[in-house]
Amino acid sequence: MVAETIDRVGVVGAGTMGSGIAQVAATHGYDVVMRDIEQGFVENGFDTIDDSLGRLEGRDSLEEDPDTIRERIDGTTSLEDLADCDIVVEAALEKLDVKRDIFADLEDVCDEACVLATNTSTLSITSIAGDLDAPERVVGLHFMNPVPIMEGVEVVVGEKTDPEIVEFAHEFSEDLEKTTWESDDKPGFVTNRILMPWINEGIRAFDEGVATKEDIDAGMELGTNVPMGPLTLADHIGLDICLHATETLYEELGDRYKPAYLLKRKVEAGDLGKKTGVGFYEYD
Numbered sequence: 605m606v607a608e609t610i611d612r613v614g615v616v617g618a619g620t621m622g623s624g625i626a627q628v629a630a631t632h633g634y635d636v637v638m639r640d641i642e643q644g645f646v647e648n649g650f651d652t653i654d655d656s657l658g659r660l661e662g663r664d665s666l667e668e669d670p671d672t673i674r675e676r677i678d679g680t681t682s683l684e685d686l687a688d689c690d691i692v693v694e695a696a697l698e699k700l701d702v703k704r705d706i707f708a709d710l711e712d713v714c715d716e717a718c719v720l721a722t723n724t725s726t727l728s729i730t731s732i733a734g735d736l737d738a739p740e741r742v743v744g745l746h747f748m749n750p751v752p753i754m755e756g757v758e759v760v761v762g763e764k765t766d767p768e769i770v771e772f773a774h775e776f777s778e779d780l781e782k783t784t785w786e787s788d789d790k791p792g793f794v795t796n797r798i799l800m801p802w803i804n805e806g807i808r809a810f811d812e813g814v815a816t817k818e819d820i821d822a823g824m825e826l827g828t829n830v831p832m833g834p835l836t837l838a839d840h841i842g843l844d845i846c847l848h849a850t851e852t853l854y855e856e857l858g859d860r861y862k863p864a865y866l867l868k869r870k871v872e873a874g875d876l877g878k879k880t881g882v883g884f885y886e887y888d
């Protein structure tokens with residue numbers, strides 16, 4: 605059990621994924637430090653956690669009351685507050701330069717035994733760790749959205765990742781009651797290499813007038829037994845995240861991953877999906 609070797613879990617980014625990872629770690633008894641760049645973003649993260657814990661309590665899915673879980677999470681804007689963490693999971697923007705800067709800072713601040721994990725959807729673990737003194741302690745820990753609900757975690761092995769760190773990543777995920785699979789550090793790993801072109805083709809089909817958005821989603825839900833069609837799923841993931849992921853795959857793997865025109869246009873218009881209230885659908 606790696607649980608015995610971990611006192612404190614750090615999370616970088618308090619957005620959709622970071623808040624979910626902080627919540628799940630706290631639910632499983634870990635003390636958590638959740639860091640974002642502005643206090644308002646940290647507070648948004650706590651609002652998301654409160655909503656989610658409230659819903660889970662309503663379904664009798666929690667073993668402790670929400671306040672006990674919530675009190676295990678400290679919010680901060682200071683990177684130094686991650687100094688005592690035994691593992692830090694980065695869930696900030698899907699941009700290589702942003703992640704490389706964060707990992708350089710983490711290497712300065714954290715103890716050398718601290719495991720550094722990234723929740724990146726498509727960026728190379730090897731590139732994120734490239735400039736570090738100890739790239740062997742960097743591993744991909746790709747949680748799925750929404751983190752408190754989805755069972756799977758994709759463990760991604762960088763060129764230099766130490767096999768013991770890979771083992772640790774699996775065990776840590778299992779301590780959070782997740783089930784893991786492993787991928788080499790190839791563009792999009794297993795999940796997004798296959799999922800993103802599916803979403804992208806759904807957007808193209810909508811843009812080219814094949815069917816209404818509702819019928820495209822219904823066709824895929826009822827016709828292939830997936831829980832959400834491509835346009836609803838894109839709104840849940842965030843259209844900016846989908847665009848960054850598709851652009852990375854296009855850059856690395858060529859024409860078959862070219863982002864749909866309508867995806868770029870909606871991101872430029874600021875309609876990013878559920879998180880901004882408008883994507884392909886409207887949300888309260």
Ligand SMILES: NC(=O)c1ccc[n+]([C@@H]2O[C@H](COP(=O)([O-])OP(=O)(O)OC[C@H]3O[C@@H](n4cnc5c(N)ncnc54)[C@H](O)[C@@H]3O)[C@@H](O)[C@H]2O)c1
Nearest residue numbers: 617618619620621640641645695696697698724725749841
């Ligand atoms: N949304 C999904 O469905 C999903 C699924 C799996 C993986 N991911 C990956 O998880 C990561 C986060 O995605 P998200 O959907 O939570 O994004 P998000 O936009 O909801 O949240 C990102 C947060 O990171 C913060 N941030 C930016 N720079 C930072 C820094 N230097 N230090 C600390 N915080 C910083 C932002 O202020 C924001 O609150 C991305 O790498 C994304 O590709 C997303």
